[in-house]
Amino acid sequence: MPYYRSAGEIPRKRHTQFRSPEGGLYAEELMGVEGFSSDSALLYHRHLPTAIVNAEVVEDHRGPLTPNHPLMPRHFRTQDLKSESQQEIDAVTGRRTLFGNNDVTIAFAVATSPSPLYRNAAGDELIYVQAGSARIETIYGALDVADGDYVVLPTSTTYRVLPHGETRLYILEATGHIGPPKRYLSAKGQFLEHAPYCERDQRGPGEPLIVDGTDVPVLVRHRAGLTRFTYANHPFDVVGWDGCLYPWAFNIRDFEPITGRVHQPPPVHQTFEGPNFVVCSFCPRKVDYHPLSIPVPYNHANVDSDELMFYVGGNYEARKGSSIGLGSLSLHPSGFTHGPQPGAAEASIGVDYFDETAVMVDTFRPLELGEAAGACEDPAYAWSWSGRGPG
Ligand SMILES: [Fe+2]
Numbered sequence: 001m002p003y004y005r006s007a008g009e010i011p012r013k014r015h016t017q018f019r020s021p022e023g024g025l026y027a028e029e030l031m032g033v034e035g036f037s038s039d040s041a042l043l044y045h046r047h048l049p050t051a052i053v054n055a056e057v058v059e060d061h062r063g064p065l066t067p068n069h070p071l072m073p074r075h076f077r078t079q080d081l082k083s084e085s086q087q088e089i090d091a092v093t094g095r096r097t098l099f100g101n102n103d104v105t106i107a108f109a110v111a112t113s114p115s116p117l118y119r120n121a122a123g124d125e126l127i128y129v130q131a132g133s134a135r136i137e138t139i140y141g142a143l144d145v146a147d148g149d150y151v152v153l154p155t156s157t158t159y160r161v162l163p164h165g166e167t168r169l170y171i172l173e174a175t176g177h178i179g180p181p182k183r184y185l186s187a188k189g190q191f192l193e194h195a196p197y198c199e200r201d202q203r204g205p206g207e208p209l210i211v212d213g214t215d216v217p218v219l220v221r222h223r224a225g226l227t228r229f230t231y232a233n234h235p236f237d238v239v240g241w242d243g244c245l246y247p248w249a250f251n252i253r254d255f256e257p258i259t260g261r262v263h264q265p266p267p268v269h270q271t272f273e274g275p276n277f278v279v280c281s282f283c284p285r286k287v288d289y290h291p292l293s294i295p296v297p298y299n300h301a302n303v304d305s306d307e308l309m310f311y312v313g314g315n316y317e318a319r320k321g322s323s324i325g326l327g328s329l330s331l332h333p334s335g336f337t338h339g340p341q342p343g344a345a346e347a348s349i350g351v352d353y354f355d356e357t358a359v360m361v362d363t364f365r366p367l368e369l370g371e372a373a374g375a376c377e378d379p380a381y382a383w384s385w386s387g388r389g390p391g
Contacts, residue, residue, distance in 0.1 A: 003189070003199050007141055008208040008240030014042055020239075031156065031245060033177060041243030043139065046210070047233035054230035058219060061093075065100050065368035068306075071335050075381030076373050078108050078130075078168070078310075079327030090115035091127075091134070091161035091169055092219065097370030098329070099308065101363060103276040105173040106308070108372055111163040117235065118159060121222040123174040125153040126272060126279065128252075128359055130312055130327070132167030136160070139238055140246045141205030148252045148312075148357075150271070150279075152178055157247050158218060158235045168327075170310055172361065173221075176275030189244075194258075196271070196281075201254040204246055211236035252312075252357060257285035262293050266360065276365055282358040284314060287351065296348040299339030305362040307332040313357030318344050322384045330381070333366060342385060 011018035018026045029049050032040030043049075068074070081096065092115035095107035111134070127136075133146035138159040145151055153159060155177065161169075172178070184195035191198035213234035220227045250271075258268040269280035287295040296318040309316075309330045316324065318340040324330060332338035340348075383389035 003202065004242070004244050005204045005246060006240070006242035007205065008044075008238065010042070010044060010240040010242050018044055020046065026239060031154075031243075033155065033245060039244040041140070041241050041245040043238045043241040046237040046239060049235065051232035052229045053215060053232050054228075056228045058226035058228045060225045062097050062105070063371040065097070065370055066374070067368050068331070068333055068366060071333055072382040073333065073336050073338055074331040074369075074373075075322075075324060075378040076329040076331070077325075077327060077376045077378055078170075078329060078372075079325065080376040081108055081110055081372060088113040091163065091167070091171075092116060092118040095171060096372035096375075098372045099331070099367040099370055101365045101367055103175055103365060104274065104361075104363060105370075106361065106367075107171045107173065107370075109169045109171060111161060111167045111169060112165070113163070115161045117216065117218040119156050119218055119220045120153070120173060121156050121220055123176050124155050124178040124274070125151075125174070126172040126178050126274070127151040127153065128170040128172075128310070128312075130168040130170055130310075132163060132165055134161050134163040134167045134169075136247070137162065137209055137236065138205055138247050139235055140241055141208050143203065143205055143247060143249050145249050149249045150252065151247065151249045152272075153247045154245055159247065170359065172274070172277075172279070174274045174277070178272050178274040178279075181270050181273050181278075196256045196258055196268075197250060197254055201250055203249045205248075208238045208240060209236045210239065252281050252283060252359070255281045255283050257283050259286055260288060261290040262288050263295065263297055264288075266362070269360065277361055277363040280360040280362070282309075282316075282356060282360060284355050284357065285353070287348075287354050289352065294345050294349060295351055295354065296340045296344050299337055301337040302332070302362065303334055305364050306334055306367045307338070308361045308363070308367065310359040310361075311356075312359060314355035316356045316358055317348055317351070317354045320344055320347065323378055323381065328378075331367065339385075342387070 026044040091111035099106040129149045272279040
């Protein structure tokens with residue numbers, strides 16, 4: 001994330017004396033990726049960011065993953081994942097695992113209450129807000145987010161999610177860094193003219209939050225599991241920061257679709273890249289305008305990826321005639337050729353606009369199924385092209 005930002009108070013020169021009105025030195029912290037060789041930010045704390053008073057193991061409730069075996073195309077209905085009325089569910093401890101592999105864990109949360117302070121030290125997180133709205137408070141400042149927002153939270157960003165009512169979140173926890181596709185960036189990191197979004201569409205944190213507090217717990221996810229640190233002082237004590245590494249938000253409605261005379265392949269919808277996965281946004285758009293075009297996709301065998309489509313708006317053209325609705329997830333794995341539902345290709349001829357919004361994740365290694373996937377699977381989907389299953 002190379003776009004330089006600055007917020008709050010910072011000294012004119014880095015690594016020089018910077019004092020509070022009372023005369024004490026602020027504690028400078030460099031948060032940087034790739035070992036001082038890539039993007040970073042300098043943050044100025046009122047207290048030592050190193051001062052912990054306790055560290056405890058926290059039980060991890062993620063549960064096991066199950067291979068997609070027998071290999072099947074699958075349909076999951078996140079719309080059936082409800083918040084329990086008497087239970088407080090937050091966007092961190094209330095995450096339910098849908099899918100995962102060694103590169104990424106994909107979870108869903110129906111959040112209704114504030115989360116604890118949290119930091120994912122294992123990789124970047126990308127949160128897609130399917131419904132509702134929330135304030136995401138971070139060590140850098142707050143981001144106000146609502147439906148359609150993607151939120152990129154760099155590795156080790158301390159944050160908490162404060163939902164306004166019920167907020168439905170689709171969460172990718174990567175094991176590395178997530179950012180815009182490199183082909184859309186100049187050598188110095190500016191979005192190029194052919195990029196479907198640019199700096200003007202990105203929203204950074206507002207002014208730093210200065211929160212007082214002592215003995216403050218922060219839940220940390222790391223490769224070995226979960227640890228709860230207790231900090232002597234509240235981590236949101238930053239008076240200012242600058243740099244090119246910070247959380248940011250981007251709304252899917254600001255993605256400008258790339259269209260053509262004939263069907264454009266999914267990479268035109270690519271929005272982010274992560275370690276061994278990509279994220280694409282299928283947005284309402286004019287579609288293929290060749291006089292003989294077929295606007296829905298051809299059948300395709302993505303031999304190197306599992307394709308996970310999350311249907312979040314409109315009526316997805318290629319899935320008309322199936323049981324897929326808003327909130328549905330389809331998983332089309334490598335090893336299975338997938339394509340439009342029966343009749344969808346013919347029905348799409350002459351259509352010039354698709355009113356559909358979907359978030360696609362393509363992983364380059366197979367996805368396994370988590371507890372939440374088992375809880376909301378529609379078992380009939382695999383037979384929807386033939387119209388009959390083994391029974
Ligand atoms: Fe596909």
